[in-house]
Amino acid sequence: MKNIVLIGFMGSGKSTVGCRLAHRLGYKFVDTDYEIEQVTGLTVAQIFAKHGVKRFRGEEALLVSKLMHQQDLVIATGGGLVLRPENVAMLQQNGVLIGLKASARTICSRVRNKRTRPLLARGNLRENVERLLRERQAAYDVAEFSVDVDQLTPEEIVDIIYHYLKEKGYVR
Numbered sequence: 001m002k003n004i005v006l007i008g009f010m011g012s013g014k015s016t017v018g019c020r021l022a023h024r025l026g027y028k029f030v031d032t033d034y035e036i037e038q039v040t041g042l043t044v045a046q047i048f049a050k051h052g053v054k055r056f057r058g059e060e061a062l063l064v065s066k067l068m069h070q071q072d073l074v075i076a077t078g079g080g081l082v083l084r085p086e087n088v089a090m091l092q093q094n095g096v097l098i099g100l101k102a103s104a105r106t107i108c109s110r111v112r113n114k115r116t117r118p119l120l121a122r123g124n125l126r127e128n129v130e131r132l133l134r135e136r137q138a139a140y141d142v143a144e145f146s147v148d149v150d151q152l153t154p155e156e157i158v159d160i161i162y163h164y165l166k167e168k169g170y171v172r
């Protein structure tokens with residue numbers, strides 16, 4: 001069966017929802033940030049600090065090229081992974097892209113104390129989030145189905161995605 005690929009901004013709940021969805025489907029869960037940390041032996045923040053964003057995006061692309069040959073995965077992607085169209089194309093080959101959409105307000109409340117996200121570590125959080133959301137809107141629009149997560153619990157989001165996947169025949 002196709003992989004289920006969760007895309008969306010930092011703090012939209014991809015990892016939490018992805019882990020629960022994988023459990024529900026009996027699929028393996030893959031979190032791209034976590035995989036990259038395992039492969040490189042560095043945290044995401046360390047990769048950004050030591051080697052820069054380009055290197056991190058390179059690691060993401062390498063990982064995607066491996067994941068595209070696997071199936072029955074739920075993949076929680078890092079928020080910037082879909083910025084490279086070639087990543088999107090590879091993921092679409094054997095995967096269905098599902099978007100999680102959160103407002104700037106929700107995102108800020110969730111990432112406020114998390115300095116683990118280098119792109120939000122400096123400057124005004126709200127301004128940075130709003131700017132990146134604007135810049136990335138088109139990138140997240142590649143999802144074939146999106147859920148507005150602001151008013152929903154993780155369980156409710158999983159339910160909505162699960163029923164969509166069933167209805168479309170993407171899962172057994």
Ligand code: S3P
Pocket residue numbers: 008009010011014033044077078079080081116117118119
């Ligand atoms: C990033 C999102 C992060 C992580 C890195 C860059 C981004 O992942 O990959 O800090 O560019 O949006 P999460 O979306 O899991 O926070």
